[in-house]
Amino acid sequence: MPIRTVENQRLYRQIADQLTALIATGEFAHGSRLPSERDLAVQLGVSRPSVREALIALEIEGKVEVRVGAGIFVAAPRPVAVADPSNEAPGPFEHLRARWLLEGEIAAEAAKNARPEDLVPIRASVQEMQNRVRKSVDTEESDRAFHCGIARATHNSALVPVVQHLWDLGRGAIWKRMEHHFQTHELRNAALEDHRAILDMLEASDARGARAAMRHHLDRVAREFSRHWDLLQETETTTTPLVSAKKNRGSQQR
Incomplete structure (x- = not known):
């Protein structure tokens, strides 16, 4: 799935939705570490605060897990979807x-x-x-x-x-x-x-x-x-672009 530049309307929600789609299509495997906040901000063309809001929204929904000192990881799928009551609220x-x-x-x-x-x-x-x-x-x-x-x-x-x-x-x-x-x-x-x-x-x-x-x-x-x-996260390092996440996931599984 190609990366898309998001629009400036409910920005954090658009970012969260795009990351959700990448998870759903397997670009990010369950248990894999997401790219750093800095890299996500650059690739999405948005500010780092907006990325933070999106990642926390995904944590609330149970789609990612924040591991202290390690970063943000894709969570295992839940049997019942967790609704996000903040969807219509500003970040x-x-x-x-x-x-x-x-x-x-x-x-x-x-x-x-x-x-x-x-x-x-x-x-x-x-x-x-x-x-x-x-x-x-x-x-x-x-x-x-x-x-x-x-x-x-x-x-x-x-x-x-x-x-x-x-x-x-x-x-x-x-x-x-x-x-x-x-x-x-x-x-x-x-x-x-x-x-x-x-x-x-x-x-x-x-x-x-x-x-x-x-x-x-x-x-x-x-x-x-x-x-x-x-x-809360480890010192950020440069990570693989979003569009290469699936390829990177395959090498990690070998």
Whole structure:
């Protein structure tokens, strides 16, 4: 099956579908190692974050297996297909970029328009997040309350459902699997420190600082996901092109 350049619409899903087709036609044998993320990105003509999202989607579907320190391998076929509930959702990196664009400006608006009473629930969410980090328990609820509280502090009621929708849209199966792989106590502490920095800018009524602090926070999350994904796999080396995978598979079986 020849390689095809994919289009920029639900990119990670198109990549996942093409890799699924290659697996189904035997280009990649069950148990074989997939080409490196870097090589897949080059051959498909897409970004590495999009490849990461596709591979995690395939892991959720049970089509590939992530082996720590070894790479991504084609999983043995399952008797029942595993549905991917995230098919219609944007990928995590696309989602984080949308939040970077919107929530940076929302934070700036909140810094300009927030009243003292608007900051009370935002402070409370930071305190609750701190308590949960200390107990090493999930911080999602307090994290969501923090971001939605900032939207309310703009006094633009149209922005609140926008942030709520973005937050909920991004918490799909792929995001959950990424957190399963990468979330650590250190990363929760880093998120807490980011939130404190944003709160400081809101309290100072510093619109520019609030925008920068919010964008720094979302940039850091994206960087950490990328860094930990790289650490999850072995050091990447050049691999055989996709169109030669079947030939390579035959030599491995001899």
